[in-house]
Amino acid sequence: MSQSYETVLLDRRGRVAVITINRPEKRNALNIQTRAEGAAILDELRADDSVRVVIITGAGDKAFIAGADIAEFADRTAISQREIMLERGLFNAVDTFPKPIIAMVNGYCLGGGCEVALACDIRVASETASFGQPEINLGIIPGGGGTQRLPRLVGEGKAMEMILTGEILDAQTAFNLGLVNHVVPADQLEIKTMEIANRIAEKSPIALRLAKEAIKLASRSNLDEGLRREVDLFALCFSSADKDEGVTAFLEKRKPEFKGK
Numbered sequence: 001m002s003q004s005y006e007t008v009l010l011d012r013r014g015r016v017a018v019i020t021i022n023r024p025e026k027r028n029a030l031n032i033q034t035r036a037e038g039a040a041i042l043d044e045l046r047a048d049d050s051v052r053v054v055i056i057t058g059a060g061d062k063a064f065i066a067g068a069d070i071a072e073f074a075d076r077t078a079i080s081q082r083e084i085m086l087e088r089g090l091f092n093a094v095d096t097f098p099k100p101i102i103a104m105v106n107g108y109c110l111g112g113g114c115e116v117a118l119a120c121d122i123r124v125a126s127e128t129a130s131f132g133q134p135e136i137n138l139g140i141i142p143g144g145g146g147t148q149r150l151p152r153l154v155g156e157g158k159a160m161e162m163i164l165t166g167e168i169l170d171a172q173t174a175f176n177l178g179l180v181n182h183v184v185p186a187d188q189l190e191i192k193t194m195e196i197a198n199r200i201a202e203k204s205p206i207a208l209r210l211a212k213e214a215i216k217l218a219s220r221s222n223l224d225e226g227l228r229r230e231v232d233l234f235a236l237c238f239s240s241a242d243k244d245e246g247v248t249a250f251l252e253k254r255k256p257e258f259k260g261k
């Protein structure tokens, strides 16, 4: 059974769960409560076998997430800020989430919001979305993984420019950089994102999990280690009933029905 949350909403649509960051009056800025609730909801969905794919989005039509709640920075000391950031937070919960997780970017995707999107596996943006790491304008730097994940996704030079200038990019520019997978008209955003999510949700949850693990290794290990681990994870698929089902269904010319076993 779902716990109740105040700043995030959870909507289950068959095998797909949609998490909505729900502080539209603050452009869905992430305060301590939102980050804790977001992480808790992901823990809940991690353990729920009926959920195979998760989508994260923001409430309203203006923002995905406009970053960390800047008001909370006002009285923080270096020590208190560090302690908060070292707790297992939302960025880590997204990054380590074992099921596919898609950012459905419906507006401002800035600072910590861009970092949440970067920690997701796939990013789908509305034409009205915008992207940036504007922390430099506050005299600080990205602290939710932006300095590490952004260069891995778009290359060091482009990441340098975004982070050092704090420039906000429109969705098409973000697409051209490889920051987002798709850009669609605002009224198509949910349709496109659900289409991708439902397509993934039909696959073997075990194979999806192992594929994610292998792909994430690509930017976190050297090539030899990554290739070695890929072989192990590939072989691990052979212990699943889903592998038998997938191969049998192909040979019998029918659609497979994966059970996640």
Ligand code: COA
Binding pocket: 025, 026, 027, 029, 062, 066, 067, 068, 069, 070, 071, 108, 110, 111, 112, 134, 135, 138
């Ligand atoms: N933290 C705290 N509050 C935020 C916020 C954030 N990151 N982003 C927006 N808000 C609040 C505003 O303070 C305002 O609150 P108020 O109505 O109580 O005054 C409300 O959300 C609406 O913001 P507003 O600026 O009026 O909306 P807008 O649509 O004109 O502009 C943004 C939206 C996102 C461009 C603008 O709010 C902004 O630049 N936000 C900060 C982005 C940022 O620097 N993020 C990185 C943080 S490390």
